[in-house]
Every structure is written in structure tokens, then in C-alpha cells.
Amino acid sequence: MSTLTDLRIAAVGDIHLGPEVRGEYRKRLHGIEDRADVLMLAGDLTRHGTLEEGRLVADELRDLPVTTVAVLGNHDYHSNQQEAIVGVLRDAGVIVLEDDGVVIQCGGTKLGVVGGKGFGGGFAGKCASEFGEPEIKNFVAHTRSIAEAWKVALKEMDADRRVVLSHYSPVKETLHGEPLEIYPFLGSYLLAEAVDTAGAELILHGHAHKGSEKGLTPGGIRVRNVALPVIGKAYAVYCLD
Amino acid sequence: MEAPQYVAARIQQALAEDARTHELGIHVDVRGDQLFLRGQVSGSEQRERLGQVAHETAPDLKVHNEIKVVDVSEPGEDEHLD
Numbered sequence: 001m002s003t004l005t006d007l008r009i010a011a012v013g014d015i016h017l018g019p020e021v022r023g024e025y026r027k028r029l030h031g032i033e034d035r036a037d038v039l040m041l042a043g044d045l046t047r048h049g050t051l052e053e054g055r056l057v058a059d060e061l062r063d064l065p066v067t068t069v070a071v072l073g074n075h076d077y078h079s080n081q082q083e084a085i086v087g088v089l090r091d092a093g094v095i096v097l098e099d100d101g102v103v104i105q106c107g108g109t110k111l112g113v114v115g116g117k118g119f120g121g122g123f124a125g126k127c128a129s130e131f132g133e134p135e136i137k138n139f140v141a142h143t144r145s146i147a148e149a150w151k152v153a154l155k156e157m158d159a160d161r162r163v164v165l166s167h168y169s170p171v172k173e174t175l176h177g178e179p180l181e182i183y184p185f186l187g188s189y190l191l192a193e194a195v196d197t198a199g200a201e202l203i204l205h206g207h208a209h210k211g212s213e214k215g216l217t218p219g220g221i222r223v224r225n226v227a228l229p230v231i232g233k234a235y236a237v238y239c240l241d
Numbered sequence: 242m243e244a245p246q247y248v249a250a251r252i253q254q255a256l257a258e259d260a261r262t263h264e265l266g267i268h269v270d271v272r273g274d275q276l277f278l279r280g281q282v283s284g285s286e287q288r289e290r291l292g293q294v295a296h297e298t299a300p301d302l303k304v305h306n307e308i309k310v311v312d313v314s315e316p317g318e319d320e321h322l323d
């Protein structure tokens with residue numbers, strides 16, 4: 001049952017589109033306006049991050065009947081075409097977040113969405129720190145600066161409800177099913193810490209194809225891994241009651 | 242006050258041992274006075290029974306029953322986050 005104040009968020013990550021499935025994903029979005037108010041894409045839209053794949057994704061998502069928000073994933077960076085991919089997505093009417101935020105008017109509610117790709121580093125007690133070689137310092141500093149940007153964006157945002165959209169995971173619970181050894185490459189607790197500090201109702205992410213759908217931050221914010229192989233359908237729908 | 246990990250373990254044990262449920266593999270999390278149930282079951286009745294048993298085991302906690310009913314038909318059910 002949906003009431004006037006419900007916000008229905010359709011979300012999916014890791015659609016990894018390529019030329020041989022052209023048109024297929026678009027078909028699965030048919031009727032989305034009856035099921036959701038907004039569609040959020042949690043990165044890894046392409047396979048290799050080529051501009052050709054980026055154009056294909058843009059065509060699949062072009063001018064949907066619901067507001068569409070996306071972040072990129074690591075695959076979308078692989079060919080160093082990330083800025084061009086962001087450009088073609090925006091030309092197709094997709095809002096692309098790059099460690100910043102957007103406020104979407106959904107009926108009488110202002111829905112604030114903050115996010116970006118995120119990054120790794122691991123989870124509290126078992127994580128990398130800014131120590132030693134410059135490569136390690138840069139790795140951790142990258143995650144730290146992303147987390148800081150999200151925190152600022154959330155705090156400065158004038159919205160009724162707040163949702164965070166990421167590619168990497170903020171918690172390890174939604175990685176359950178992935179090998180423990182790769183957890184530091186799947187996400188970072190710094191992302192959760194930032195969102196717990198600034199406040200939000202829901203964090204969506206992808207990236208962990210073999211992970212699990214549901215988790216919680218230490219502060220009690222719901223986390224959902226919406227990677228396509230995890231949810232097993234075109235998109236999941238979450239209602240903020 | 243009983244540590245939340247012990248409360249969660251007690252609830253998990255009740256879900257496994259109560260004759261109404263006998264459900265293993267439900268993930269139980271306690272955060273403050275909030276209780277979260279997660280996992281997958283094959284019917285909505287079982288999900289409701291699990292919520293009931295959890296509530297009876299820890300009546301002071303607010304139960305968020307996030308257990309998912311496995312649904313093969315596309316596109317599945319919406320999840321309400323309250």
C-alpha cells in the first residue's frame with residue numbers, strides 16, 4: 001500500500017550493459033512510473049567503460065518517465081572515458097552525482113540524494129590507513145576525501161528525506177557471500193561513518209555481485225546492495241514510509 | 242543492561258527453537274531499542290510468525306521485520322522502510 005507521503009525508490013546497480021543486450025534493459029523498465037517515483041543506478045553501468053558502452057547506456061536510460069539518478073562504478077572508469085560517459089548520460093536526461101547532491105521534488109516531498117562512486121579501504125579494525133608508501137596513502141586519502149564531500153553535501157542539503165547513492169559499500173554486512181580477502185576492495189567504513197554523522201535514511205550501493213542485499217550502518221541506517229546479480233531483477237523498489 | 246549482542250543471540254535462538262517458526266539463518270541485529278530481522282523465507286505467513294516470536298522474546302524492542310519472501314515472479318515485492 002502506498003500513501004501520498006510514501007517515496008518509492010527503484011534502485012539497481014551493476015547493469016554492465018554491452019552491445020549484444022542493446023534494448024533489453026530498456027524493455028525491463030517499461031511501466032516503472034507506476035511502481036516508483038525515482039530510479040537510482042548504483043554504478044558499473046558499462047563493462048569496460050568505453051564511450052561506446054556509455055552511449056549505449058545513455059540510450060537505454062534516455063528520457064525515462066521517472067527522475068533518474070546515477071553514479072559511476074569502477075568499470076565505468078576502466079577506459080579513462082569517465083568524464084565523456086558522464087556527459088552522454090547527462091545529455092540523455094540522467095542526473096549524475098560526482099560526490100555532490102541533488103534535490104528532487106517528489107510530490108510534496110523534497111528528496112535529497114548525495115553520492116558518487118565511493119571507494120575501498122576496508123572496515124573498522126581491518127582497514128588500510130594513511131601510513132607508509134605514497135600509493136597506500138593516496139588510496140586511503142581518496143576514500144577519505146570522498147567521505148568528507150558526502151558529509152558536507154548531506155549537511156548543506158535542504159531536503160525532507162535523504163538517501164545516499166554509492167557504488168562501493170559502506171558496510172561489510174552487504175558483502176556477505178564475497179571472499180573476506182577482497183573486502184578492502186569492496187568498500188570502506190569511512191563512507192558509513194560520514195553518512196552516520198550527517199544523517200540519511202537509506203544507503204544504496206552495488207559492486208559486490210556475490211554479496212547480500214541487506215545491511216545496517218553502525219548508526220542504524222539501512223544499507224541495500226542493489227547489484228543486479230544480488231537483487232535478481234531489473235530493479236528493487238524501496239518505499240520510505 | 243544486557244548487551245545487545247546477547248539479546249540478538251537470544252532472539253535468534255527463539256526463532257530457531259520456537260515450534261511456530263523453527264527458522265535457522267535469520268539475521269538478528271539490535272541497535273538501541275530497535276530490532277532488525279533479515280533473511281529469506283518462502284512465505285509471508287512465516288515472515289509474520291518470525292516477527293511475532295521475536296516480539297514476544299523482546300517485547301521492549303521495536304521490530305523492523307525486513308525478512309524477504311522469495312518471489313520468483315518479476316519484479317518482486319516492494320520493501321517498506323519504516
Ligand SMILES: [Fe+2]
Binds near residue numbers: 014
Ligand atoms: Fe559490477
Ligand SMILES: [Fe+2]
Binds near residue numbers: 044073075167207208
Ligand atoms: Fe564495481
